[in-house]
Amino acid sequence: MSSWLDYTINGLIVGNVYALVAVGLALIFGVSRLINFAQGSIYLVGAYIGWVAVVQLHTPLPLTIILVAVVAALVGLIIERFGLRPLQNSVRIAPLLATIGISFVLDQLVMLTFSPNPRALPSQLPDVRFQVGGGTIGPLDLLIAGVGLTSALLLFAFLRYSKLGWAVRAASQDRDAAMQMGVDVNRVNQAVFGIAAALGGVSGLLVGMYYNQIDTAMSLQATLKGVVAEVVGGAGNVPGAVVGSLLLGLVESYGVAVFGTSYRNLFAFLLLVVVLVLRPNGLFASARQAPPEPLTGTFIAPSRPLRIPRWALLVTAAVFAILPFFPVSFYVLQTLINAWLLGMLALSLTLVAGTVGQVSLGHAALLAIGAYTSALLSLTLSVPVGLAIIAGGLMSAALGTLLISPSFRLRGHYVSIATLAIGEIVSLVILNWESVTRGPIGISGIPPLSLFGYDLISPASIYWFSFVVMVVLALLQGRLLGSHLGRSFRAIRDDDIAARAYGLSLNRYKSLAFIFGGFAAGVSGGIAAHLYSYINHETFNTQQSILALTVVILGGLGNVVGAIVGAVALVGLPEVFRIAAEYRILIYGIVLLLLVRFRPQGLLGTI
Amino acid sequence: MAEQLHAMLSLRGLTRRFGGLTAVDAIDLDLARGELVSIIGPNGAGKTTLFNLVTGLDRPDAGHVGFEGGDITGLSPERLAAAGIARTFQLGRVFGNLSVMDNVLVGAHTRLRAVKPAVPVIGPLLELGLALLRPASVKVEEERLREEVKVILARFGERLLPRIDQPAYSLSYANRRRVEIARALALMPRLLLLDEPTAGMNPTETAEMQALIAELKAEGLTILLIEHKLEMVMRLSDRVIVMDEGRKIAEGPGEEVRNDPKVIEAYLGHGLSGTAEQESAA
Numbered sequence: 005m006s007s008w009l010d011y012t013i014n015g016l017i018v019g020n021v022y023a024l025v026a027v028g029l030a031l032i033f034g035v036s037r038l039i040n041f042a043q044g045s046i047y048l049v050g051a052y053i054g055w056v057a058v059v060q061l062h063t064p065l066p067l068t069i070i071l072v073a074v075v076a077a078l079v080g081l082i083i084e085r086f087g088l089r090p091l092q093n094s095v096r097i098a099p100l101l102a103t104i105g106i107s108f109v110l111d112q113l114v115m116l117t118f119s120p121n122p123r124a125l126p127s128q129l130p131d132v133r134f135q136v137g138g139g140t141i142g143p144l145d146l147l148i149a150g151v152g153l154t155s156a157l158l159l160f161a162f163l164r165y166s167k168l169g170w171a172v173r174a175a176s177q178d179r180d181a182a183m184q185m186g187v188d189v190n191r192v193n194q195a196v197f198g199i200a201a202a203l204g205g206v207s208g209l210l211v212g213m214y215y216n217q218i219d220t221a222m223s224l225q226a227t228l229k230g231v232v233a234e235v236v237g238g239a240g241n242v243p244g245a246v247v248g249s250l251l252l253g254l255v256e257s258y259g260v261a262v263f264g265t266s267y268r269n270l271f272a273f274l275l276l277v278v279v280l281v282l283r284p285n286g287l288f289a290s291a292r293q294a295p296p297e298p299l300t301g302t303f304i305a306p307s308r309p310l311r312i313p314r315w316a317l318l319v320t321a322a323v324f325a326i327l328p329f330f331p332v333s334f335y336v337l338q339t340l341i342n343a344w345l346l347g348m349l350a351l352s353l354t355l356v357a358g359t360v361g362q363v364s365l366g367h368a369a370l371l372a373i374g375a376y377t378s379a380l381l382s383l384t385l386s387v388p389v390g391l392a393i394i395a396g397g398l399m400s401a402a403l404g405t406l407l408i409s410p411s412f413r414l415r416g417h418y419v420s421i422a423t424l425a426i427g428e429i430v431s432l433v434i435l436n437w438e439s440v441t442r443g444p445i446g447i448s449g450i451p452p453l454s455l456f457g458y459d460l461i462s463p464a465s466i467y468w469f470s471f472v473v474m475v476v477l478a479l480l481q482g483r484l485l486g487s488h489l490g491r492s493f494r495a496i497r498d499d500d501i502a503a504r505a506y507g508l509s510l511n512r513y514k515s516l517a518f519i520f521g522g523f524a525a526g527v528s529g530g531i532a533a534h535l536y537s538y539i540n541h542e543t544f545n546t547q548q549s550i551l552a553l554t555v556v557i558l559g560g561l562g563n564v565v566g567a568i569v570g571a572v573a574l575v576g577l578p579e580v581f582r583i584a585a586e587y588r589i590l591i592y593g594i595v596l597l598l599l600v601r602f603r604p605q606g607l608l609g610t611i
Numbered sequence: 612m613a614e615q616l617h618a619m620l621s622l623r624g625l626t627r628r629f630g631g632l633t634a635v636d637a638i639d640l641d642l643a644r645g646e647l648v649s650i651i652g653p654n655g656a657g658k659t660t661l662f663n664l665v666t667g668l669d670r671p672d673a674g675h676v677g678f679e680g681g682d683i684t685g686l687s688p689e690r691l692a693a694a695g696i697a698r699t700f701q702l703g704r705v706f707g708n709l710s711v712m713d714n715v716l717v718g719a720h721t722r723l724r725a726v727k728p729a730v731p732v733i734g735p736l737l738e739l740g741l742a743l744l745r746p747a748s749v750k751v752e753e754e755r756l757r758e759e760v761k762v763i764l765a766r767f768g769e770r771l772l773p774r775i776d777q778p779a780y781s782l783s784y785a786n787r788r789r790v791e792i793a794r795a796l797a798l799m800p801r802l803l804l805l806d807e808p809t810a811g812m813n814p815t816e817t818a819e820m821q822a823l824i825a826e827l828k829a830e831g832l833t834i835l836l837i838e839h840k841l842e843m844v845m846r847l848s849d850r851v852i853v854m855d856e857g858r859k860i861a862e863g864p865g866e867e868v869r870n871d872p873k874v875i876e877a878y879l880g881h882g883l884s885g886t887a888e889q890e891s892a893a
């Protein structure tokens with residue numbers, strides 16, 4: 005590929021693929037004001053169904069496409085029926101968490117079934133290219149364009165001429181009015197989830213063929229790309245989603261032409277953040293008005309938190325503090341050290357997601373910033389490890405807050421999308437900024453934990469160090485929640501409009517929460533770096549963000565003690581039951597889903 | 612001119628459009644210090660939108676809002692709260708998971724001094740530090756505000772005080788409305804905007820609320836009141852403004868406005884929706 009025409013064709017083809025994902029997202033957002041985080045997982049499922057069909061069943065291409073569309077649609081219907089419909093009357097945060105959990109579970113199921121290794125997905129089409137003007141175009145390009153156009157026509161006909169299509173349009177214009185006119189909202193939801201899933205699945209198939217490769221990391225990327233396109237086009241706007249997708253494809257393609265392949269995603273995510281901040285209603289929104297609210301009602305489940313008496317907390321803390329004096333195995337200490345590190349991350353997330361209501365999905369980025377800062381300071385500038393870890397916490401607090409600040413204007417699902425994208429941006433910057441971060445090679449030989457010149461090598465000393473740091477952070481956070489900041493944070497979460505009307509600046513208080521939470525997460529990442537002695541851009545990934553979220557929900561949103569209890573439970577129980585490592589993540593996802601459905605207030609209650 | 616000099620709040624040509632609909636259409640209004648003016652009109656007349664424009668939750672497409680001699684058009688709600696404008700919301704916006712005490716304390720947020728030093732740039736960091744360290748000055752301030760909250764809650768008799776530590780979501784509808792008003796009073800407002808404070812209340816509760824508003828007025832508070840219950844409007848108001856389809860169709864003393872044919876026509880034209888007759892019958 006060389007000419008600009010080639011890049012243009014490439015951009016439009018890729019944009020076409022994004023459109024298949026984005027249109028589904030727009031349909032779903034239109035009728036249920038929900039960003040379906042599982043859309044990328046369906047795309048992943050589509051790619052792997054396609055692989056089974058092509059490589060194992062040797063189906064002809066048209067049959068492959070139909071098969072993928074049907075299976076994907078079924079998955080979509082199942083998600084709607086069993087994942088989301090039961091949550092129709094629950095709190096605002098529930099469907100958001102549910103689609104995150106579903107996405108996680110689906111990805112893990114695919115990974116366990118097919119292994120995480122990439123696979124080739126041949127397109128079955130002749131490998132010829134035709135000259136068009138100054139560029140070339142291949143049969144696969146034409147297929148993708150053809151599928152895109154056909155889907156658009158079918159969708160248009162469905163929305164315009166069928167009764168169910170009319171109901172979908174009515175519901176997305178005014179859901180309440182549509183319900184009063186007798187529109188069956190469940191059927192409408194079924195229809196949009198089925199259609200969205202079929203389109204998403206086919207999109208995954210086509211992308212797999214286009215790059216002749218599929219792997220399980222596709223899912224998150226697809227969700228993000230689809231959301232970028234959808235948001236650029238204006239949330240819930242179906243034609244807007246198509247235009248947004250083509251635009252995204254072109255921006256990426258030209259970006260790659262100028263800067264190189266590794267910048268492709270960076271452009272997409274930066275575009276998302278810029279659009280979310282400057283034009284939250286999309287590029288084509290005409291009138292100035294409040295952006296459509298992603299669902300209404302209370303944000304978290306009201307509950308009366310379990311009050312644990314102070315003496316019980318003291319006794320428990322004392323037991324854990326003297327634990328290393330007893331003949332416990334190295335393995336138990338190791339497990340608990342992991343729990344304390346996760347506990348610090350959970351403290352951070354429970355403050356941000358629970359107390360202030362900003363469900364961050366990019367929290368692992370805060371770990372990464374702390375870890376890299378601490379590792380680099382101690383390695384290159386020989387800063388004492390103890391100080392380096394604190395510096396890591398401060399850097400995470402400052403840089404993390406700065407990076408996330410564009411999302412302070414956003415609400416609900418948009419916050420999650422923005423933080424997910426910002427997390428990806430951090431990881432991409434770490435990967436590409438080789439002069440500082442050593443790029444894909446990562447940082448090795450990070451000095452071990454030490455305090456006042458003494459190396460902490462024995463498991464007991466590491467245990468004590470991480471335990472004490474976590475307890476101090478928890479006590480500070482408890483103190484914070486008892487101050488005027490605690491009520492201010494929670495007021496913003498419960499009703500940001502009323503909070504503003506009483507003088508609470510959202511920027512100021514969200515910043516303060518992220519500064520405090522960023523410090524805790526950065527310290528956790530810093531300690532981890534010195535424990536692992538090697539880190540790279542993938543050490544702190546979305547899986548950890550989701551794990552932390554599960555811990556937070558398990559313990560009870562905003563609940564300080566709950567965050568620690570949740571961390572011990574989620575790290576400890578799989579060890580107790582000897583669950584194989586590869587199944588753990590799947591189990592975390594399932595736990596998240598079950599909690600959202602059956603105990604949204606968690607073990608100890610939301611605060 | 613003289614009138615404008617005295618006006619605490621003055622609206623000039625205030626306009627807000629939603630697509631093709633002009634929800635607030637060139638409204639002029641002057642409110643003198645200590646005055647209580649009621650705004651009535653059928654549902655959808657634009658009353659709540661007008662409140663949103665005055666409190667900064669929405670921005671006008673045209674026109675100006677003046678407050679105590681300054682132009683406050685388009686200022687953020689945070690700034691306006693700090694300037695002393697407090698409001699309640701028609702549909703109720705209490706902080707559901709916060710206790711009654713905390714809800715009302717949030718109302719006093721703009722009056723925090725010790726914990727929120729007015730220092731540029733590093734002010735927020737100082738606030739975080741002071742909240743964690745809690746020096747004596749911060750503790751004293753917090754204690755004082757808590758005492759003040761109890762005094763405010765006492766104005767509602769035994770309605771709220773016994774429930775001071777209960778989360779707001781567990782309160783009755785009427786009590787949540789009272790918490791909203793208590794929260795507004797905790798701001799020590801110079802101007803108070805009440806959006807249908809008695810909606811959904813029974814006659815006893817309404818009478819209580821009316822007595823409270825009369826008290827506030829007697830204390831010299833400047834109040835803008837949206838209310839459907841005409842009986843109450845007539846008793847409390849120095850002046851009544853009638854809105855219909857975004858426009859001001861009548862203004863004057865209650866009795867005069869009540870018999871204005873344009874007003875009767877506006878209510879009848881809307882099939883009596885949300886009129887005084889309906890409300891008081893309910």
Ligand SMILES: Nc1ncnc2c1ncn2[C@@H]1O[C@H](COP(=O)(O)OP(=O)(O)O)[C@@H](O)[C@H]1O
Pocket residue numbers: 293294629632634652653654655656657658659660661
């Ligand atoms: N955010 C909004 N977007 C579109 N239309 C709105 C919005 N807010 C209010 N309106 C419309 O403006 C008109 C006035 O509404 P409102 O001020 O709530 O009336 P009132 O409080 O007098 O009952 C209504 O027709 C309402 O539908």
Ligand SMILES: [Mg+2]
Pocket residue numbers: 658659660701
């Ligand atoms: Mg109203």
